[in-house]
Amino acid sequence: MTKILTIDDEIEFTTLMQAYFEPRGYEVLVANDGAEGLRIAKKENPEVCLIDLKMPGLHGDEVLREVLLHNPSIKCIMITASEGEGKTSEKLKEMGAYTCFDKPITSLRNLENTIKEALNGG
Numbered sequence: 001m002t003k004i005l006t007i008d009d010e011i012e013f014t015t016l017m018q019a020y021f022e023p024r025g026y027e028v029l030v031a032n033d034g035a036e037g038l039r040i041a042k043k044e045n046p047e048v049c050l051i052d053l054k055m056p057g058l059h060g061d062e063v064l065r066e067v068l069l070h071n072p073s074i075k076c077i078m079i080t081a082s083e084g085e086g087k088t089s090e091k092l093k094e095m096g097a098y099t100c101f102d103k104p105i106t107s108l109r110n111l112e113n114t115i116k117e118a119l120n121g122g
């Protein structure tokens with residue numbers, strides 16, 4: 001079963017990810033802060049990490065860096081605020097993020113398709 005780790009300080013978001021992906025056959029691991037997310041990523045080696053950029057404590061870009069240092073094959077999708085931060089998105093991709101999604105996510109099906117693409121080496 002494909003393991004997805006969702007790291008977000010908003011419980012509503014991680015709950016939504018569980019509600020959407022679990023019935024579709026994914027195992028969904030949840031962390032509500034960056035440090036916890038990093039700990040779980042290192043222990044569980046999920047295929048995919050959904051990482052919120054703006055979190056108190058360990059920020060999403062630091063989590064991204066640490067996750068990829070630990071295991072570069074984990075596909076990291078960054079969840080960013082929709083502020084037209086094209087520069088942020090470019091920077092995150094340069095750091096190794098697979099892609100970025102703006103919050104609120106308007107299409108969970110798009111997110112799922114992106115995850116499938118990432119897993120198929122796209």
Ligand SMILES: [Mg+2]
Nearest residue numbers: 009052054055
């Ligand atoms: Mg946040």
